[in-house]
Amino acid sequence: MTLAGDGYIRQSVAVVGAGAVGGVFASAVHRAGHDVLLCVRTPFDELVIETSQGEEHVPVTVVTDPAGLRPVDWVLLAVKSFDTAGTARWLAALCDENTTVVVLRNGVEQTDDVQALVPRATVVPALVYIQAERLAPGHIRHGYGNSLDVPAGRDADRLARLFHGSGTDIRPQQDLVTAAWRKLMLNAAVNPLTALTLRRMEVMGDSMILGLAEGLMRETQVVAEAVGARLTGADVRRTLAFMKEFSDGNGTSMLYDRLNGNALEWEALNGAVVRYADLYGIDVPLNRAMTALLHALRPLPTTTTAEGPADTRLAAA
Known part of the structure; x- marks a missing residue:
């Protein structure tokens, strides 16, 4: 210096x-x-x-x-x-x-x-x-x-x-553990759901996808509590509200990694939820399903593109 x-x-x-x-x-x-x-x-x-x-x-x-x-x-x-x-x-x-x-x-x-x-x-x-x-x-x-x-x-x-x-x-x-799990709660929902559907945040307008996102968040919140993070159901509701502030054209890092043929960071997201759930004997079927699906994905054809404005690494991502 x-x-x-x-x-x-x-x-x-x-x-x-x-x-x-x-x-x-x-x-x-x-x-x-x-x-x-x-x-x-x-x-x-x-x-x-x-x-x-x-x-x-x-x-x-x-x-x-x-x-x-x-x-x-x-x-x-x-x-x-x-x-x-x-x-x-x-x-x-x-x-x-x-x-x-x-x-x-x-x-x-x-x-x-x-x-x-x-x-x-x-x-x-x-x-x-x-x-x-x-x-x-x-x-x-x-x-x-x-x-x-x-x-x-x-x-x-x-x-x-x-x-x-x-x-x-x-x-x-003062409590980075809680902050990290709060961020993971959002990441574990929006990243896999956009990557698997090849759609931006507009996909959350589908009530079935929104319900799946909430389920992923609730599983993550339960695991976070077991680990020692201070998260409750109120944090899930706030995270869902925060998610709705993103424009439909926003994407996620995992979506763009998939479109670009890059490896996906699922082990650090849904994979982490599953690993900690296993340690504490917690059932997380939705995160386990996301982990299996992301693990099994094959690279997309090089001609694949995403429609809409290319704006994208979510605050959550």
């Missing part, structure tokens, strides 16, 4: 993963005045963030190989849970005892596998609330939302300073 005028500390930040989440937060830390390294598999010339106000061209450094990299102050880990092991070489090069790794991914099992890869670094879980879509390598459409829920304390304060001036809202949570 370097000290600039007025005591401003310019820090080194590496973003591992250049999908919708990685791209949005790489642009955010750049706006905050920091040096940004974007670690990717597919190279591109520049990072472009498309919003309703126009395009932001972000001058980050794009690298495709960790060889020769030095440890940085911060790593924003923005890959799907099943890709975490594949980041080991990046993390080994980028992290030491002075590095903080912020894990930006879905689910309630965010940090255990990451901490094992960076035993000397500080690891911070973060719940992502944005709506964005990767249109092409290095080209992200950011709809709305720009916040991170993180455990309250020193690390939350440090993150708030890191993102100061970027427009990102760092929201400290």
